[in-house]
């Protein structure tokens with residue numbers, strides 16, 4: 001009885017309830033989009049985008065522009081730039097992406113050093129902060145979550161086709177470039193609205209690990225699209241609660257939990273199905 | 284009804300004129316001229332790296348053309364079967380999912396409908412692999428994998444089938460089966476364009492052959508095209524052509540040449 005009350009204790013705090021809602025939706029959303037991130041071998045894009053958005057977040061904190069506006073525009077622009085560079089399949093494309101996003105990240109850090117008073121919100125963006133979650137964050141993540149769901153449901157076959165077989169999708173009148181632009185915009189938006197909870201440094205992990213775990217449990221694309229968001233949401237929900245009781249960083253706890261799920265699934269599925277294991281080459 | 288216009292035989296479906304393609308600065312196709320008419324069954328042969336895949340991709344529109352033009356008959360539906368090596372076999376899709384993904388238009392919920400399930404069954408039955416619908420693509424044999432992608436191409440009821448190396452990596456029996464399958468489809472009114480490096484097993488049986496190495500070196504009936512001169516020009520290696528049972532039979536002298544070099 002006392003134990004149960006203990007578990008409920010954090011729910012007495014508004015900030016915790018807000019953070020929990022944002023984190024759980026963020027987990028589901030990252031899990032959903034993560035399916036495409038790992039199947040397209042784009043994990044470096046998630047990583048790069050989160051770093052780019054950090055620069056935008058820092059800049060908007062310094063010049064006192066609304067975070068969603070400043071970092072959002074920054075994120076969408078860098079997302080589309082990355083898509084352009086990646087589509088041309090130039091040798092060294094990922095190096096170019098690396099340079100741009102890392103420079104953006106460094107700019108954010110420099111701004112953080114220079115302007116002390118802005119550093120608090122920048123730090124929150126870097127490592128994530130449950131305390132900083134506002135009601136507007138809930139609306140933002142709920143809106144993007146809904147949008148992500150709509151995009152995946154309505155565009156399901158186009159997304160699947162252009163992910164599995166780009167050339168043939170194009171012949172079959174799928175507008176592959178549009179599909180890819182939409183996907184990148186969605187990933188940028190996701191990073192934007194979840195960054196203040198999960199933090200730049202760990203968000204790319206949330207875009208990869210639940211989907212990778214899900215991949216090992218099934219050989220069906222549609223089932224993977226269910227399993228991955230569920231893993232993401234559950235680990236975020238449990239991780240948030242754990243972090244309160246263990247007094248650890250929320251994002252670190254969530255990612256460790258995801259890694260744990262991954263290891264367990266790896267151990268269980270790995271001995272049974274080598275085809276599913278080999279799929280890790282997608283990462 | 285798209286099928287009804289198939290009766291006109293001599294309309295060109297695809298015309299390539301002076302087509303050149305490059306990857307970066309490396310020229311891969313040079314001044315290609317190729318015309319594919321309705322109801323033709325055409326094979327493109329050439330060594331690996333000669334640009335066969337690039338040519339097919341230029342035709343289906345996924346490879347930009349640097350010079351020249353490719354004219355495709357308007358409203359032409361192309362069914363493309365990629366080379367098996369280029370398919371990501373670890374991708375988490377079942378056979379049914381692979382085939383159905385070509386129908387991009389769905390009701391708001393993208394689940395496979397009963398009607399689609401039935402259509403998938405029909406096309407799989409036609410290709411003799413009715414029982415694999417729910418299997419993961421990785422779990423299939425080489426011949427089954429080839430047929431799954433053929434089924435996907437057939438599913439959108441194409442006017443022309445374009446196949447890249449349809450018999451690469453399959454055993455002799457499967458090769459026969461695929462060849463007969465394609466012959467039946469051709470008989471049923473389909474236009475077929477394929478590439479192969481299998482001269483005796485596949486190319487010699489086709490009504491029209493194109494010898495290809497960056498450009499078209501010869502184009503015509505296998506009897507006229509499969510000569511040692513043309514094949515040497517295509518493959519850059521000595522080849523001998525015998526006749527066997529009324530069919531040309533190509534012997535490549537790779538081993539003989541190597542022995543010669545050793546001396």
Ligand SMILES: Nc1ncnc2c1ncn2[C@@H]1O[C@H](COP(=O)(O)OP(=O)(O)O)[C@@H](O)[C@H]1O
Pocket residue numbers: 306311329330331332333334335336337338
């Ligand atoms: N994406 C690519 N980038 C650079 N070079 C390529 C690419 N694809 C093919 N090539 C080169 O183009 C040439 C023709 O390739 P390809 O069309 O695949 O020939 P084939 O199908 O006849 O084996 C080869 O030399 C190959 O190395």
Ligand SMILES: [Mg+2]
Pocket residue numbers: 335336337366447448
């Ligand atoms: Mg090829």
